[in-house]
Amino acid sequence: MTVLWRREEVEAALGVQATGDFEATGVILDSRELSAGDLFIALKGPHHDGAQYATQAFEKGAAAAILPEGVSYFEQGSCLYVKDTLKALCDLAGAARSRSSAKIIGITGSFGKTSTKDALRLILEKQSSVTANTRSFNNHWGVPFTLANLKPQDAYGIIEMGMNHTGEIDVSSRLARPHVALVTNIREMHMEALGSLEAIADAKCEIFEGMSPGGKAVLNTDDRMFERALKTAQRHQLEIISFGKAPSATLRLQECWQEKNQLFIRAILAGQLREFSLVGMGEHWACNSLGVLGVIHALGLDMDSAIQILQTYQLPEGRGVQHRISYRGGEILLIDESYNAGPDSMRAALNVLRKAELQEQSRRIAILGDMRELGERAIQQHQSLRDILLDNKIDLVFTCGILMKHLYDILPSSMRAGHTEEVADLIPLVLQTIQPGDIVMSKGSKGQYAQRGRMYGFVEAILKAGNMSLSHHGI
Known part of the structure; x- marks a missing residue:
């Protein structure tokens, strides 16, 4: 080696x-x-x-x-x-970055970071040597760990940057010094630590701190904090590449529609009309795909080749993978959204559950865990899911956790399927309730689980109870 x-x-x-x-x-x-x-x-x-x-x-x-x-x-x-061994890791990372000639792409956002990073890596590694974060190692040790493993021959380094508090991404960005920065979205996660959406936006925009004038910022026009992020990027004298549904977007989503498990996209990409399809479901994934292609545009790479590779991408475990499972003499569809959750990603996942193809006698079943780090609005945010569940025609809802009890108590009685505070206590009732034809989705905050979210316990139990897996694909 x-x-x-x-x-x-x-x-x-x-x-x-x-x-x-x-x-x-x-x-x-x-x-x-x-x-x-x-x-x-x-x-x-x-x-x-x-x-x-x-x-x-x-x-x-x-x-x-x-x-x-x-x-x-x-x-x-x-x-x-x-x-200090952590400082030593950071010193080694700094040395690796200084000797590297790779183009560095920084990625942050409230959700979609890891899927976006993995999709971009798939595209870039088809033509060049690439180093990117392992799994979701995007924190104060994950970023320097990734940089320390930059290879001399790498053409690209993809550095996912997460945070829980103000200042974390600032440190990561100054260490990584990105040439291109993608902000997937800015939503109400980490409210407990930061207090407001504006503060979250400012923390995410710390990714620009390590960039030099002339670098490129890829921003989501559909985001409520777009103008704030735009002004911050402009203060750093960055070139702006935008994506979303806005007419002004550099990469504009004109339309997306679902046909079974294929997501079809019509978009204008830097002035050129393109139509393509992805394995999966949901407008949020269509939008994230344009963020990926925004980075490709920023790097000056061939868009058609990138789209061709992107169409083969499968989302990772816990982030929308679908499993068709033999269960009690029939078949169920399990949507694994178990890795993490915030209010916006929860709404997007419930929308996916609604759009999943129904069979005769199918029921839409949601297994929902607490959304954490929401601060003073935590109870309100959980209760606000009631209308989302009703609008998306969800038939049965299981809830797990102290915060989700506030949602469970205000659901119609016909929708309430069961509530416990611990995952293990609810699993038997879930397995007893599921019937052939059902479409089941599990989602909740990761909690203290490092690699798989807390709610993966339900996914694992259902897979074991059935004959896993007739088929699976990302959404």
């Missing part, structure tokens, strides 16, 4: 000396995912101290380890001892 980091490069980045010579082919934070030749960095988190796994890392073939000062000397391999 190609060498990513040599001893002298790491020593220069960190300002410390290694205990032995090494060449590393990658950087890793989790010893369970380590491959022989990786440089292991022992971060300390709220639940685990990476230094405790240094022995395991060397046993699996780590080339070297970055460890906190005071940790016992390891004879198994070369070590670099530092005061």
Whole structure:
């Protein structure tokens, strides 16, 4: 494998000396995912101290380890001892960014970041070497971790940037220094920490802080905070590329319509009419696809080739994947939206549930978990889903969590299927209720679950109860 980091490069980045010579082919934070030749960095988190796994890392073939000062000397391999391993990761990321000639694309937004990042990666890696965040590793350690793994031959780096508080994306952007920044949308998530939609917009627009004049900002014209984001980007002297339904949009969605599980799109892309289809459902996905193509336009790449590749994209687990499952002698359709949720993404998912193709005797069933970090408006936001459920003709609703109880209590009795505070307590009732022909959708906030959302428990239980999976596709 190609060498990513040599001893002298790491020593220069960190300002410390290694205990032995090494060449590393990658950087890793989790010893369970380590491959022989990786440089292991022992971060300390709220639940685990990476230094405790240094022995395991060397046993699996780590080339070297970055460890906190005071940790016992390891004879198994070369070590670099530092005061702060997270700072060391950021220093290594900064060195990687400085030596890289890749075009860096930063992506942020309230929802759709990971799906957009993955779709863009699919397009770009067909023609060039690309490094992008693993899964949804987009926080204060995920961004430098991604940058530290930038390869010298990479033509593109795609850096997804998430946040919970003001200032987080500022730090990420200054480290990544994007050439292009995509803001998918700005919605009412993280209200508990930030307090207002305007504050959320300002936090998302911190992605422009690390950009140089002449960089390109790709913005959503349909967003309520578009004008605020536009003015912020203009203050940074960025070129604006817009997408959405507005007549002024650089990439304008004229129409989208559903035929079974295909989403057909008619759009004017930088002055050229294009028609194409995607596997999936929902206007929100049509709009996000134009955001992806907005980045392609910003990079000056061929639009037709990008569209051809985009049409093959499948959304990842928990973000709209559909499963057709053999269940009790018939078939059900399970829509897995379990990864995360906020008010707007919840509305979009319920709209998808409404538009799913019905069979005779089909019922639309929603399994909804708490939407978190909504602050003072949390109860109101949950109760506001009542009208959305009625408008979308949802037949049965299961709810899970303290906040969702406020919705459950105001639903019509004919719609209430069951409520508990814990996922495990509700699963038996869900499995007992589902019948052949039903269309079932599970969605809620991720909570403390790192890779799969809290609501994935329902998805997993239904898949196990049925004969998973006759077919699956992204929406």
